Amino acid sequence: MNIPFLDNWRKRHGMARGVAVFGGGEHDPEGMAELLAEADLLRGQAADSGVRLDDSPASLEALDQLLPRWRDDPETMSWLGNDAGLYLGTVIVRRVTGARWQVRPNGQPVVRLDSGREVDVVGVGHAWASGGTPELSQVYAEADES
Numbered sequence: 744m745n746i747p748f749l750d751n752w753r754k755r756h757g758m759a760r761g762v763a764v765f766g767g768g769e770h771d772p773e774g775m776a777e778l779l780a781e782a783d784l785l786r787g788q789a790a791d792s793g794v795r796l797d798d799s800p801a802s803l804e805a806l807d808q809l810l811p812r813w814r815d816d817p818e819t820m821s822w823l824g825n826d827a828g829l830y831l832g833t834v835i836v837r838r839v840t841g842a843r844w845q846v847r848p849n850g851q852p853v854v855r856l857d858s859g860r861e862v863d864v865v866g867v868g869h870a871w872a873s874g875g876t877p878e879l880s881q882v883y884a885e886a887d888e889s
Contacts, residue, residue, distance in 0.1 A: 776833070776836060776844055779829045779832060779833060779844065779852060780798070780829070780830070780833040781829075782796070782826035782827075782829050782830040782833070783826070784819070784822050784823055784826045785806075785823055785826035785827055785830055786826075786830075788809070788813065788823065789802075789805070789806060789809070792809050792810075794806065794809065796830065798833055798834050798837050798838070799834065799838070800834065800838060800880060800883050800884075800887075802834070803831065803834055803878075803879040803880040803883050804880040806827070806830075806879055806880075807871075807875075807878045807879055807880050811872075811875060813872065814872075814873065820872050820873055821869070821872075823868075823872045824865070824868045824869035824870075824871070824872035824873065825865060825868060825869070826868065827867075827868035827869075827871050827872055827879065828863075828864040828865035828866065828867055828868025828869065828871075829852070829864065829865065829868065830868075830879075831864045831867060831868060831879050831882060831883065832844065832852065832853075832854045832862070832864035832865075834883060835854050835856075835862065835864070835883060835886045835887075836854060838883075838887070839856065839883075839886050839887050839889075840857065841856065841857030842854055842855070842856050842857070842886065843855055845861070851863075851865070852864070852865065853865075854886070856886055856889045857889070858889040860889055862882065862886055864882075867879070867882050
């Protein structure tokens with residue numbers, strides 16, 4: 744989309760990024776985990792490259808090896824960063840004992856580890872999508888050691 748004032752704003756401030764989870768009523772951890780696990784764009788990109796995302800640490804290693812064809816499209820890169828972060832969080836929550844999704848008051852989903860440490864998985868996903876570091880598998884390994 745070519746909107747001059749928006750393009751100029753993006754050049755100065757960068758792409759908007761992030762995910763927010765809002766809702767009223769009771770908190771449903773399982774429902775939220777399922778929603779955050781979708782990551783449709785990432786799953787499509789991975790499938791196109793022959794990578795199966797099965798919520799395993801090995802799938803994070805496979806993602807780290809993908810050629811970053813998405814970096815030519817800032818909009819795709821932003822969405823993919825969200826998905827990569829949410830997928831990383833999903834793997835951590837499903838595989839690391841005691842890890843769980845937590846939603847900050849501003850709606851930002853993070854992963855809280857048993858140690859009390861919070862992992863800003865969406866921030867990690869954006870960094871990975873735009874520059875390749877940190878590697879998703881490395882962030883997982885660090886979370887698993889905590």
